């Protein structure tokens with residue numbers, strides 16, 4: 001049985017312009033100790049889908065799912081009190097913005113031990129010892145002295161390490177890392193990623209890594225789902241995804257990787273992810289897709305060879321596309 | 330910290346001189362003078378009037394009077410009341426506990442009700458509670474104190490209810506030593522039966538009247554500060570830890586929201602002393618507010634000057650204390666100093 005089972009998860013926001021579907025029937029299965037990546041550009045609903053899983057969305061969000069189960073227990077029908085026993089203990093999350101994610105009014109030590117106190121009980125001395133241990137584990141030098149530091153006295157990288165320490169304090173079985181390195185310097189980014197992957201391997205902890213950097217995915221993940229405008233457009237094991245992407249969006253993301261660029265200039269995908277007010281009909285990717293046909297503008301595609309596309313690619317050739325008839329796969 | 334205190338006190342010096350000038354000028358700009366008012370309805374001959382003014386030192390040129398006054402103040406001498414002949418300083422601090430007691434009660438009343446109301450309104454924004462609270466806060470803020478006091482008196486102090494007395498600090502039946510000057514404490518210490526209840530019931534209406542504006546301000550400020558803080562990332566982090574909502578709101582959010590709330594509480598102290606003047610007059614509350622009003626109407630120059638100076642000094646000290654408190658609540662401020 002998988003550790004996490006998500007079936008048909010959707011999130012609608014109440015906004016001034018009516019309902020906005022930020023996440024549209026997402027499925028995800030994660031086994032014990034597995035590393036899965038979610039990629040997609042800004043605004044594709046990566047954060048919202050994981051916040052929905054954690055129960056952290058604001059009240060304007062309406063979350064629906066056929067199944068949202070952690071370790072066989074349905075999170076949606078569970079009493080809030082029961083759910084809080086899982087959140088922060090067995091299932092933890094770290095966020096995009098380390099500088100604002102820690103409470104400026106409390107010391108690092110307080111914020112780490114708070115989790116321990118809430119979920120594990122034990123004495124103050126034990127909490128302190130464990131907090132020092134955790135800071136050491138996430139690579140913070142002189143952990144004893146850091147306990148009494150406030151977040152604003154440390155760098156973004158250090159704050160993110162503290163966030164990781166808080167998240168892994170109770171030995172979670174699933175850690176969701178939401179673009180944990182986006183706000184950090186390039187050199188620090190690699191260190192933090194390395195730390196997360198190391199923790200995942202050593203502690204048999206499942207890790208969901210949200211990123212918009214496919215390069216990161218290549219180095220770390222086993223499986224990857226590609227998300228676009230709230231929908232999962234493609235799911236594949238990492239190796240075959242890099243080898244033979246089926247969805248034109250994935251292919252475009254890959255083509256934009258520096259090491260794959262054929263010309264001197266990096267090809268980037270023209271346009272942006274459609275927001276609430278500019279969602280097209282038919283396939284949501286059609287305004288930016290090089291293969292779009294009239295059919296794409298009219299008809300919503302269904303999953304086709306693992307890609308949400310009328311003409312899934314095979315070795316770069318859109319299958320069944322009217323203009324590419326007879327080309328070899 | 331020490332440097333902070335020294336700069337703050339240095340900044341007080343110009344304010345201090347400003348207030349001596351203002352209070353000195355203000356009371357002399359009012360028509361009438363102490364000699365005429367002391368003489369009362371019998372009137373006074375012009376010769377006797379000049380003689381009295383010379384005796385009080387008010388015949389000298391105005392700049393000389395001012396310099397003499399400032400010289401005395403710098404030596405810690407605020408002069409004697411023209412009416413009672415008692416040192417102003419002594420009179421002030423005999424009456425000050427009554428005002429302090431009333432002000433503290435009003436502030437407690439405002440905070441104890443205003444903080445939770447603001448928090449609930451923010452958490453349940455848009456609910457009927459939120460709308461009702463914000464509506465009443467606006468009403469409470471704009472209500473004239475005098476009118477509000479009369480309404481309360483008519484409702485609660487006249488038949489059929491007749492719940493609370495309307496003047497003084499305690500029933501005249503009771504008479505005991507006042508070691509602290511706080512009637513609630515002294516009445517308890519006296520051991521006299523019923524004294525505490527009498528003191529308490531005298532406090533109720535003045536407390537509500539004086540506390541209404543602070544209550545409205547605190548509730549509104551708490552609500553807006555909480556609304557801002559509740560959408561912060563660290564509040565989400567706190568929820569991601571699986572903490573109970575009471576802890577997320579009451580500790581992680583509130584601690585941050587308190588900073589602006591404490592600022593307005595500090596600023597309210599000035600308003601409160603202004604409100605105390607009216608409230609004490611309405612309820613015949615023997616504090617410095619009533620004393621100031623009496624002193625002004627008697628043109629008791631030294632009392633008015635000294636009183637204003639002391640009140641200003643108290644307000645300034647409170648404001649410095651509030652700034653020190655920020656540091657305790659918000660570490661970012663503490664370390665920047």
Ligand SMILES: Nc1ncnc2c1ncn2[C@@H]1O[C@H](COP(=O)(O)OP(=O)(O)OP(=O)(O)O)[C@@H](O)[C@H]1O
Nearest residue numbers: 013022041042043044045046047048049058212275
């Ligand atoms: N509270 C909210 N109310 C309304 N819309 C929201 C809310 N939060 C997010 N959205 C919308 O949901 C969509 C998905 O947002 P989300 O934050 O999940 O994107 P993302 O994939 O995490 O992007 P990024 O890479 O920028 O983090 C966006 O269009 C965003 O505007």
Ligand code: SF4
Nearest residue numbers: 283286289296309310
């Ligand atoms: S359905 Fe059409 S528009 Fe959408 S990705 Fe496939 S080819 Fe492009």
Ligand SMILES: [Mg+2]
Nearest residue numbers: 046047096178
């Ligand atoms: Mg995001």
